[in-house]
Amino acid sequence: MQFPGRYHLVRASGAREKVTRIITSYFKDPATKLNLKMNLSGFTVFERKVYRVLCRVPAGKVVTYGGLAKRAGYTGAARAVGNAMRKNRLPIVIPCHRVIPVSGGLGEYSAGKKWKRRLLEHEGYCAA
Numbered sequence: 236m237q238f239p240g241r242y243h244l245v246r247a248s249g250a251r252e253k254v255t256r257i258i259t260s261y262f263k264d265p266a267t268k269l270n271l272k273m274n275l276s277g278f279t280v281f282e283r284k285v286y287r288v289l290c291r292v293p294a295g296k297v298v299t300y301g302g303l304a305k306r307a308g309y310t311g312a313a314r315a316v317g318n319a320m321r322k323n324r325l326p327i328v329i330p331c332h333r334v335i336p337v338s339g340g341l342g343e344y345s346a347g348k349k350w351k352r353r354l355l356e357h358e359g360y361c362a363a
């Protein structure tokens with residue numbers, strides 16, 4: 236299945252139906268695992284690593300840009316993590332809404348802060 240951008244979900248028989256089923260399940264139950272194989276070959280080693288680490292952040296939890304950089308093995312690369320989040324074309328599958336600034340605010344989101352807040356609330360995250 237082709238998506239706009241530099242990567243796509245691995246093509247397979249029934250892929251469109253599987254993606255639809257998984258995303259629909261996520262909106263019914265945010266704890267749904269979004270286990271989809273993706274080809275990230277159009278991205279840098281750094282971006283691929285950051286996306287993989289981010290996908291391990293559970294629903295209802297957040298990580299700061301700097302914290303994600305550190306978890307991925309790139310301490311001090313918060314700004315580069317922000318750039319990687321900006322390039323994300325599958326924002327629910329690669330859950331960039333779970334990345335926030337150290338200030339505790341929402342930060343930016345491709346679909347707008349309103350959607351970022353909705354997704355985080357859907358997952359049970361309550362900002363202090």
